[in-house]
Amino acid sequence: MYLQKRTRFFTPGMKELLDRNNIPQHIAIIMDGNGRWAQKKGAMRIFGHRNALAAVRDSIEICAEIGVKYLTLYAFSTENWSRPQDEINALMEILINSITDEVPTMMKNNIQLSSIGDIGSLPHSAQAKLKEAKTLTGKNTGLTVFLALSYSGRWEIENAIKEIVKKVVDGQISMDMINQQLIADHLNTKGVPDPELLIRTSGELRISNFLLWQLAYTELYFTELLWPDFRREHLLEAVLDYQRRERRFGKTTAQIKSKS
Numbered sequence: 001m002y003l004q005k006r007t008r009f010f011t012p013g014m015k016e017l018l019d020r021n022n023i024p025q026h027i028a029i030i031m032d033g034n035g036r037w038a039q040k041k042g043a044m045r046i047f048g049h050r051n052a053l054a055a056v057r058d059s060i061e062i063c064a065e066i067g068v069k070y071l072t073l074y075a076f077s078t079e080n081w082s083r084p085q086d087e088i089n090a091l092m093e094i095l096i097n098s099i100t101d102e103v104p105t106m107m108k109n110n111i112q113l114s115s116i117g118d119i120g121s122l123p124h125s126a127q128a129k130l131k132e133a134k135t136l137t138g139k140n141t142g143l144t145v146f147l148a149l150s151y152s153g154r155w156e157i158e159n160a161i162k163e164i165v166k167k168v169v170d171g172q173i174s175m176d177m178i179n180q181q182l183i184a185d186h187l188n189t190k191g192v193p194d195p196e197l198l199i200r201t202s203g204e205l206r207i208s209n210f211l212l213w214q215l216a217y218t219e220l221y222f223t224e225l226l227w228p229d230f231r232r233e234h235l236l237e238a239v240l241d242y243q244r245r246e247r248r249f250g251k252t253t254a255q256i257k258s259k260s
């Protein structure tokens with residue numbers, strides 16, 4: 001049962017239940033349900049986006065606290081450019097304001113901000129803000145937060161193919177040098193381990209073009225909570241659920257057990 005209907009438990013000691021030797025290095029989140037959250041309150045969709053920051057902040061904080069190394073947040077997909085222009089403008093404005101507001105806390109907590117996606121397609125003001133935040137937080141060594149902006153898995157794979165083919169044509173590499181490692185090295189996530197855990201809020205059971213290559217063996221966790229309601233305890237609950245799973249990577253249970 002991978003669709004969590006509601007929070008089953010939360011105690012202040014929840015963090016103590018975690019197996020500290022089995023914390024995911026990389027968590028990815030599809031932050032979904034802002035529009036429905038607002039509509040349930042009789043408000044405009046944009047109201048939901050404006051109320052999403054608490055969830056982002058809580059997720060970043062708890063990931064840093066429990067020792068996650070990378071957190072990738074799907075903030076705006078390639079397909080989201082098809083939304084009404086007013087909503088896109090509001091999302092870009094919220095992005096800029098959120099970065100401004102969050103950078104001081106990131107500095108205090110040794111958190112690095114980075115991004116994946118077609119950053120060049122964002123408005124110049126958003127690009128400039130992102131660049132400034134990346135430079136400021138660039139030397140921080142704790143958690144790295146990747147914002148996926150104008151991102152989609154197919155876009156990323158298409159680019160990787162183009163880059164690789166160009167190198168072959170230019171004679172920099174030969175055909176037989178193309179392998180899975182080389183492909184991974186041409187993705188935006190180069191050097192970052194694949195996410196062990198993907199969380200999607202809002203009850204939708206799909207990937208929506210997120211990290212298609214990297215999610216090959218990721219554990220998927222779906223919750224019906226809408227993103228603005230997502231809090232640190234919900235992220236902890238997802239990690240606890242992850243820790244109860246057996247990751248077999250094609251092997252048998254007996255093989256997994258005999259290793260430990």
Ligand code: IPE
Pocket residue numbers: 031032033034035036037075076077080091202227
């Ligand atoms: C997620 O919430 C935020 C973005 C995709 C930018 P939505 O805006 O998709 O909210 P719903 O899914 O319509 O409720």
Ligand code: IPE
Pocket residue numbers: 030031032033074075076077079080204206208
């Ligand atoms: C996925 O959410 C993209 C982000 C959360 C940024 P969408 O709301 O755009 O996905 P679909 O259209 O429901 O699949």
Ligand code: MG
Pocket residue numbers: 032033034
């Ligand atoms: Mg949505």
